[in-house]
Amino acid sequence: MPGIGSAVRRARVRGRLLGGAVGDAPGNPVEFLSPAGTQRAHGPLGVRGLAPDSEGGVGRITDDTRMTLFTVAGLIRAANSGSSAGRTGGVRSASLRWLDTQNHPSQ
Numbered sequence: 865m866p867g868i869g870s871a872v873r874r875a876r877v878r879g880r881l882l883g884g885a886v887g888d889a890p891g892n893p894v895e896f897l898s899p900a901g902t903q904r905a906h907g908p909l910g911v912r913g914l915a916p917d918s919e920g921g922v923g924r925i926t927d928d929t930r931m932t933l934f935t936v937a938g939l940i941r942a943a944n945s946g947s948s949a950g951r952t953g954g955v956r957s958a959s960l961r962w963l964d965t966q967n968h969p970s971q
Contacts (some may be wrong), residue, residue, distance in 0.1 A: 868926040875905065881936065888929045895926055934962035 868876075869905060893915045894902045904911045916924045938958025 877936075881933065883930060885925050885929045888925050889923045890914055892924050892926050930965060931959075931962050934958045934965075 881971055890911050890913065894905065894911055897905065898911075906912070906915060910940075916922050918944070922936060935958060938955035942954025
């Protein structure tokens with residue numbers, strides 16, 4: 865984004881991440897359902913807003929959004945690292961932290 869100030873750039877990135885999470889949440893209850901399964905569970909038009917997931921939670925993001933956030937955190941750490949090892953290890957380390965969260969389901 866040439867010519868855009870850093871504050872504007874950060875706001876746009878935050879907005880894109882938030883938009884991704886907001887878009888992800890309605891799909892959570894049907895993430896692994898077929899189109900026919902989605903229609904059976906939510907009617908012929910499918911999900912039309914926030915609906916409870918299999919655990920009764922509403923508005924939860926999926927692992928896809930969490931992985932995106934961990935990756936962004938890794939890229940930020942890598943960009944701020946003073947060493948080449950830190951730059952290459954930032955995203956790897958973030959991915960391993962994300963993987964650890966997959967063993968500990970949210971409440």
